[in-house]
Every structure is written in C-alpha cells, then in structure tokens.
Amino acid sequence: MSFSDIQTPALILDISKVKSNISRMTSHIKSLGVDLRPHLKTSKSIDVARLAVTGNFGGITVSTLREAEYFAERGFVDITLAVCLVPSKLDRAAALTARGVNLKILIDHPTLARALAEHSGDHQVLIEIDCGEHRTGLAWQAPELLEIARLLDGAANVQCAGVLTHAGHSYGCRSAGEMTALAEIERTAVVGAAGRLREIGITSSIVSVGSTPTAVFASDLTGVTEARPGVYMFGDLFQAGIGSCGIDDVALSVLSTVIAHQEKQNILVIDAGGLALSKDRSTQSLAHDCGYGLVCSAHSGKPFPGWTVGAVHQEHGQIISQNPIDFSNHPIGSQVRILPNHVCMTAAAHEQYHVIDGSDPHAPMEMWPRCNGW
Amino acid sequence: MSFSDIQTPALILDISKVKSNISRMTSHIKSLGVDLRPHLKTSKSIDVARLAVTGNFGGITVSTLREAEYFAERGFVDITLAVCLVPSKLDRAAALTARGVNLKILIDHPTLARALAEHSGDHQVLIEIDCGEHRTGLAWQAPELLEIARLLDGAANVQCAGVLTHAGHSYGCRSAGEMTALAEIERTAVVGAAGRLREIGITSSIVSVGSTPTAVFASDLTGVTEARPGVYMFGDLFQAGIGSCGIDDVALSVLSTVIAHQEKQNILVIDAGGLALSKDRSTQSLAHDCGYGLVCSAHSGKPFPGWTVGAVHQEHGQIISQNPIDFSNHPIGSQVRILPNHVCMTAAAHEQYHVIDGSDPHAPMEMWPRCNGW
Structure with missing residues (x-):
C-alpha cells in the first residue's frame, strides 16, 4: 500500500519518530530517577502503548474508562485513570479491579471519598493535587486533603495509593526556564501533599506528576515516583511552538487530497476540514500561528514554507500561502500532509x-486501530 | 433508561424538536415550489434520515463517501455527494452506481471531467457553481462551465445531471434581510449556470441550492429544483445566533456530569471537554459569545442564564458564570446538558x-447510531 491507495483524509503515523520521541522521554525520566507512566490519551492505541512502555515498568495512564477497559482487555494490568471519577462510573472501575487490573482512580473531594467507601467494589485511589492550574484537585495545603485521606484509609474496600498532580498550565509557558520552574512547582505540590499524608501515617506509594512540557524540562524530581506525559510520543505544532519538541519530531500528520483550485484567491482546497483536523486553534496564542495546521509535502513530510490551512469547513480545508501557489505543482488529485496544532484532538x-517508517515511506503499511469514545 | 443510567459525556437528541424542525423546513421549501433534499452530514443517522425525507421525494445529500455507502446499504437510492470528488475515489462512487444507487457526484474542474470520461465506471455528475463563497465551484459565467459540460456530455459513461451551489457565506450574514438577499444571489448563480448549459443543449434536471440560513430565508426559488439544507434538523447556537432557528429549537445537547468544584474560581468542572464538545468557537463572532457551549438543566434542557463552558481540556470542561454559582445545587455527580456551538462538529x-421525546424525558430511550469517518 502506498499513499495513493489511501482514502483521504487519513492519519499517517511515522513510527521512527514515535520511537525516537519515546526513547528520548524514557531516558530523560529515568535519568531523573523516577518511573515513566506514559499517558495514552493521545494515541489511544495498543500498538503505541506497547512501544511506550518499552524500557519502563509497564504502567500506563489513561483519560477515559473506555481506554482503561480497552488496554486492560489487551493485557495491561497497571493503569491510572487521571480524570476525577464520579459515582455513576464506579461500577465500571470496580469491574476492572475485580478482574485483576491494578486500576487507580482519581478523586479530589470528600463527597467522592464517601461514595467510594459506600460502594460495593474495591478501589485504589489517588488524591488529585492542584499545583496551580485550578482545573481539578486540591491545594496540597488544603484541610480537605487529610479529610479525604482519612476517609479512604478508614474504608475497608479502598486503598489510598498516593497523590497525583498535573501542571496543565505548562501550556502557558513560553520558555524553557518557565517550564523548568513550573516543573519544580509541580514537584513541590505533590511532594508536599505526600508529606502531609505521611504525617498522619499514610504512605503514598505513588507520587505522580504530569504534562509533557514539565516532563521535558524537569531538572529534579526528588520525592516523585513517576511522571505521566503523553503528547511527547507524537508531538504537535503547539508543543513545537513552546519548545517541548521540534517540528521534525511531529510524528502524526493528516494525509489529504487536493480537491479544487481557487487560483484567483491563491487557495488550494483539500478534503481535510474541521472534522479531519479538528478546530483546535491553540497555536493562535504563539509567536507562529499555524492556522488549522502546517502543510507538508505528502512524501517527504516536510513543511512548505509559509503554507497553512487558513480556514476549514466540515469537509473542506483551505490552504493559504504568503507567496503565489504554483497550482501546476499541486494538481487536483495530488496529496499533501497536514501537521496538527493539537495532536490529541486531531x-x-x-x-x-x-x-509508515520515515526511512521508507513506500514500505508496506500497518493499520493500527484507535479506541475513541467513552 | 433515565439520564442517571447514561455514561457521560453522551449525546441527547430531543426527537420532538427534530420532528418540528424538519416539518417546518419541509413546509417552507414546499411552499416555494421546490424539492427538499435534506443534507445528512449533521446527523449521519439512518433514523434521522427517515424522518428527514418524510413528506419529501426521498432524495438525500451527504458529505462523504462513507455516508453515501451507509445510507445506500440502508435503502436510500437517490443520493447527492456534495463535496468535489477526486480520481482516487471514483471506484467507490462507481460501485454504488453499479448496484443501482442514483448517486450524483460533484466536480468543478475540466481535469475531473476528463478523469470521469476515462474512468471505467458510470457516473452522474453535477457541476459545482461558486455563488460567492469562493470555497469550491466555478463562477456561473466562467468559460470552463461549458468546457466541463461538453466533456461530460461527450462521454458515454457520464451523464451531466445539472448544477449545484452552496451559499456557505450565509454564515457571515447577521440579519434576515441579508440572508434573503444572499438566497437570491445563490438562486441567480445556479439558475444562470443552468441557463448557459441549456443554450448548448444540455438540460439540468437538477438545479440545486444549499445552506440552512438561505433555505430558511429564501422568498423565491424560481428556476431551482431542490434545496439541500442540513443543520436545521438539529439547530445549534450559531444558527440561533444568526436567527435561522431559536434556542428552543436546538435538538441536540451533550449530557455531562459535574466531576469537580473549584469554588474559589466560581467554576464547575464537567466531564465534557474538547473531545465531547469540539473546539468550535463559531459563536465568538456573534453578539452573544457562548464559549464552548451553553449550560442547561439536564432535565428541562433550559439554559441557566449566563452560564457557559468557558474553557475546555481534552476531557474536562469548565463552566463559568457571571453570577456566583450555588455549588450545593450542583453537587459532584449531578448532571447538566450543554448546547453546542456547531452541532455538526459536536x-x-x-x-x-x-x-428522548421532549414531552417525556423519562420514557424509554432509543439509541440511534451514527456513521462517522470517511
């Protein structure tokens, strides 16, 4: 199978880049003396998961119960679900635990601790700490931290496995120095929380930090047991824009076909629109706004300088360029690839x-399925 | 099944509103003396399709080949694929035609006319006219219009079925008057194109206009044979914002569960984030920016005044309010519904x-599948 046999729009994954990205992060996190628990919310793929745990301890992170079920069915037994769980989802979580999966679920409120204690199933629980993003989680100094820990500790069916935080506000950093500083804030918060639990006799076997930017730029993870970055495996234009990867590291692109020429407007129209690319506009806040994605040669995967997807409709994308487009070089039916702003969304x-393997784009391609939905 | 049994995030479709929206559009288009060929790119659902053709002639519009195949497998035989097709997709189109589907495909360039003439399969073809959006299509006065028509007419395996346009720039209109005026521009363009074909002896059995806003506000469709609106069936906040439907007409919402309280920030966190809601921000350009969606009571479906989803992460949505939120009224585990900016994306x-049926939200629910992908 070659690109011309693919019905577009379609995802192209350059496995040599994925392996390189994984190897780099694994080495870095190991050098800091902690475990890497890769987050699979980006790839949602068993094949990528197997690569991601290579050289690591085998534990993974997921963002949905469906991912947890998908990976458990395929042999993964140490899974952290890093989004606060609600009572209506406890049965599914307990079912995984009952079949032998070491599933850790996340809470940040005494209400949930009580719901867990009253639930019929067994649960391992992490308490979420807010290290400044204010999305979910408790401040590590919050009185409720000890209240939750005591509720969990007192419940026969529940084990408090530790504490977890996510410096999602690292996406607002614009320099390596800022990201290193935020990694230290992230570390301090979760280690501080673990220390408070220790004072009341509760040991945190897991002290977990997250986010690709802070994982890349962390220089000291003393007191932390694991890191949970995810997007580093594929990379994207936003990560490249803030410096947590290079453009050449971006492993995922959307193969698309030129469906029309609007020569007067200097626009190439492709069959990848808002559905195929997503409407993420995260690069809008960066020095280089990439529109809805950067346009690359289909075969080399290298960007055409100055070309972006400037607008999207449901199934149409409009490629714009600062310079006149040579339409004869891009006939209707020819292909391009689009690098995504935010790869998780795309x-x-x-x-x-x-x-594909970057070194041989015409070699036989494998098809790797994804696990979408909830 | 009641809402509390649903694993969130999940789509809730109020079928009474869908039926009312369909009935209103059907009556209006009929009153203008043309056929309604409903566009199913929004719903991608066989069950919605059956409602949408009720009282109409049975023809439908789709945006992807996969939709065409999906609806053909379920008994629809008159299908227009309203996105320009490229040579690599002609085999799939011809396979549908070969099994008896009256499939009409779209082109706007002589290159494609020649590719069709050389293709092994039989094809019915519509020529796309650009009525001012400049997305795809030819100006109705363009010399290439006749060149394409003659190429199609001269090919034994191809039938030129007529002309089609889409006033997608109606989404830029901000008043009923503007939309009525644009509907007339849309009509003039496609009727003009059909007239030019008639002059060279080619009859357009189909003279087709599109877009929900122009369909709602068209006052005269003389010379047109059919209209292809789609989003009217469900409605959304963008359509309500420009006046092509009311907020109460919006039939689709995302059921979501409160997973955390950030009381200091006056934020409710829900389990519907960027993946469940999409990152569409189309209401940003309107008088009332709805963020990533309006927040409604789960049971009544009525908006809480001033509440929007102000920010999204992959699996988290942050509900913000101009007024202090009463967190005790929205405990962790309680549900809300979110009305979408752009329902096709969500x-x-x-x-x-x-x-559900709006008149009885606790009645047994049906599950209707969708046909995603390409």
Whole structure:
C-alpha cells in the first residue's frame, strides 16, 4: 500500500519518530530517577502503548474508562485513570479491579471519598493535587486533603495509593526556564501533599506528576515516583511552538487530497476540514500561528514554507500561502500532509493510523486501530 | 433508561424538536415550489434520515463517501455527494452506481471531467457553481462551465445531471434581510449556470441550492429544483445566533456530569471537554459569545442564564458564570446538558444518540447510531 491507495483524509503515523520521541522521554525520566507512566490519551492505541512502555515498568495512564477497559482487555494490568471519577462510573472501575487490573482512580473531594467507601467494589485511589492550574484537585495545603485521606484509609474496600498532580498550565509557558520552574512547582505540590499524608501515617506509594512540557524540562524530581506525559510520543505544532519538541519530531500528520483550485484567491482546497483536523486553534496564542495546521509535502513530510490551512469547513480545508501557489505543482488529485496544532484532538477524529517508517515511506503499511469514545 | 443510567459525556437528541424542525423546513421549501433534499452530514443517522425525507421525494445529500455507502446499504437510492470528488475515489462512487444507487457526484474542474470520461465506471455528475463563497465551484459565467459540460456530455459513461451551489457565506450574514438577499444571489448563480448549459443543449434536471440560513430565508426559488439544507434538523447556537432557528429549537445537547468544584474560581468542572464538545468557537463572532457551549438543566434542557463552558481540556470542561454559582445545587455527580456551538462538529465526536421525546424525558430511550469517518 502506498499513499495513493489511501482514502483521504487519513492519519499517517511515522513510527521512527514515535520511537525516537519515546526513547528520548524514557531516558530523560529515568535519568531523573523516577518511573515513566506514559499517558495514552493521545494515541489511544495498543500498538503505541506497547512501544511506550518499552524500557519502563509497564504502567500506563489513561483519560477515559473506555481506554482503561480497552488496554486492560489487551493485557495491561497497571493503569491510572487521571480524570476525577464520579459515582455513576464506579461500577465500571470496580469491574476492572475485580478482574485483576491494578486500576487507580482519581478523586479530589470528600463527597467522592464517601461514595467510594459506600460502594460495593474495591478501589485504589489517588488524591488529585492542584499545583496551580485550578482545573481539578486540591491545594496540597488544603484541610480537605487529610479529610479525604482519612476517609479512604478508614474504608475497608479502598486503598489510598498516593497523590497525583498535573501542571496543565505548562501550556502557558513560553520558555524553557518557565517550564523548568513550573516543573519544580509541580514537584513541590505533590511532594508536599505526600508529606502531609505521611504525617498522619499514610504512605503514598505513588507520587505522580504530569504534562509533557514539565516532563521535558524537569531538572529534579526528588520525592516523585513517576511522571505521566503523553503528547511527547507524537508531538504537535503547539508543543513545537513552546519548545517541548521540534517540528521534525511531529510524528502524526493528516494525509489529504487536493480537491479544487481557487487560483484567483491563491487557495488550494483539500478534503481535510474541521472534522479531519479538528478546530483546535491553540497555536493562535504563539509567536507562529499555524492556522488549522502546517502543510507538508505528502512524501517527504516536510513543511512548505509559509503554507497553512487558513480556514476549514466540515469537509473542506483551505490552504493559504504568503507567496503565489504554483497550482501546476499541486494538481487536483495530488496529496499533501497536514501537521496538527493539537495532536490529541486531531487523532481523535479518526479510527486508525496508517503507520509508515520515515526511512521508507513506500514500505508496506500497518493499520493500527484507535479506541475513541467513552 | 433515565439520564442517571447514561455514561457521560453522551449525546441527547430531543426527537420532538427534530420532528418540528424538519416539518417546518419541509413546509417552507414546499411552499416555494421546490424539492427538499435534506443534507445528512449533521446527523449521519439512518433514523434521522427517515424522518428527514418524510413528506419529501426521498432524495438525500451527504458529505462523504462513507455516508453515501451507509445510507445506500440502508435503502436510500437517490443520493447527492456534495463535496468535489477526486480520481482516487471514483471506484467507490462507481460501485454504488453499479448496484443501482442514483448517486450524483460533484466536480468543478475540466481535469475531473476528463478523469470521469476515462474512468471505467458510470457516473452522474453535477457541476459545482461558486455563488460567492469562493470555497469550491466555478463562477456561473466562467468559460470552463461549458468546457466541463461538453466533456461530460461527450462521454458515454457520464451523464451531466445539472448544477449545484452552496451559499456557505450565509454564515457571515447577521440579519434576515441579508440572508434573503444572499438566497437570491445563490438562486441567480445556479439558475444562470443552468441557463448557459441549456443554450448548448444540455438540460439540468437538477438545479440545486444549499445552506440552512438561505433555505430558511429564501422568498423565491424560481428556476431551482431542490434545496439541500442540513443543520436545521438539529439547530445549534450559531444558527440561533444568526436567527435561522431559536434556542428552543436546538435538538441536540451533550449530557455531562459535574466531576469537580473549584469554588474559589466560581467554576464547575464537567466531564465534557474538547473531545465531547469540539473546539468550535463559531459563536465568538456573534453578539452573544457562548464559549464552548451553553449550560442547561439536564432535565428541562433550559439554559441557566449566563452560564457557559468557558474553557475546555481534552476531557474536562469548565463552566463559568457571571453570577456566583450555588455549588450545593450542583453537587459532584449531578448532571447538566450543554448546547453546542456547531452541532455538526459536536455530534461527530460521538458514536450514537440517546433519543428522548421532549414531552417525556423519562420514557424509554432509543439509541440511534451514527456513521462517522470517511
């Protein structure tokens, strides 16, 4: 199978880049003396998961119960679900635990601790700490931290496995120095929380930090047991824009076909629109706004300088350029690839990856499925 | 099944509103003396399709080949694929035609006319006219219009079925008057194109206009044979914002669970984030920016005044309010519903609809599947 056999729009995953990205992060996190528990919310793929745990201890992170079920069915037994769980989802979580999965769920409120204690199933629980993003979680100094820990500790069916935080506000950092500083804030928060639990006799076997930018730029993870970055495996234009990867590291692109020429407007129209690319505009806040994605040569995967997807409709994308487009070089029916702003969003619009090896784009391709939905 | 049994996030479709929206559009288009060929790119659902053609002639519009195949497998035989097709997709189109589907495909360039003439399959073709949006299509006065028509007419395996346009720039209109005026521009363009074809002896059995705003506000469709609106069936906040439907007409919402309280920030966190809601921000350009969606009572479906989803992460949504939120009224585990900015984007993130009847939200729910992907 070659690109011309692929029905577009379609995801192209360059496995050599994925392996390189994984290897780099694994080495870095190991050098800091902690475990890497890769977050699979980006790839949602068993094949990527197997690569991601290579050289690590085998534990993974997920963002939905469906991911947890998908990976558990395929042999993963140490899974952290890093989004606060609500009572209506406890039965599914307990079912995984009952079949032998070491599933850790997340809470940040005494209400949930009480719901867990009253639930019929067994649960391992992490308490979420807010290290400044104010999305979910408790401040590590909050009185409720000890209240929750005591509620968990007192419940026969529940084990408090430790504390977890996510410096999602690292996406607001614009320099390596800022990201290193935020990694230290992230570390301090979660280690501080673990220390408070220790004072009341509760040991945190897991002290977990998250986020690709802070994982890349962390220089000291003393007191932390694991890091949970995810997007580093694929990379994207936003990560490249803030410096947590290079443009050449971006492993995922959307293969698309030129469906029309609007020569008067200097626009190439492609069959990848808002559904295939997502409407993420996160690069809008960066020095280089990439529109809805950067346009690359289909075969080399290298960006055409100054070309972006400037507008999207449901199934149409409009490629714009600062310079006149040579339409004869891009006839109707020819292909391009689009690098995504936010790869988690773009990948989620598709059911599978067409996997290539960068060193040989014409070699036989594997198809790797994804696990979407909830 | 009641809302509390649904694993969130999940789509809730109020079928009474869908039926009312469909009935209103059907009556209006009929009153203008033309056929309604409903566009199913929004719903991608066989069950909605059956409602949408009720009282009409049975023809439908789709945006992807996968939709065409999905509806053909379920008995629809008159299908227009309203996105320009490229040579690599002609085999799939011809396979539908070969099994008896009256499939009409779209082109706007002589290159494609020649590719069709050389293709092994039979094809019915519509020529796309650009009525001012400059997305795809030819100006109706363009010399290439006749060149394409003659190429199609001269090919034994191809039939030129007529002309089609889409006033997608109606989404830029901000008043009924503007939309009525644009509907007339849309009509003039496509009727003009049909007239030019008639002059060279080619009859357009189909003279087709599109877009929900122009369909709602068209006052005269003389010379047109059919209209292809789609989003009217569900409605959304953008359509309500420009006046093509009311907020109360919006039939689709995302059921979501409160997973955390950030009381200091006056934020409720829900389990519907960027994946479940989409990152569409189209209401940003309107008088009332709805963020990533309006927040409603789960049971009544009525908006809480001043509440929006102000920010999204992959699996988290942050509900903000101009007034202090009474957190005790929205405990962790309670539910809300979110009305979408752009319903086509939001629906596409989900695999199915939970169908309720507005008059009885606790009646047994049906599950209606969707056909996503390409």
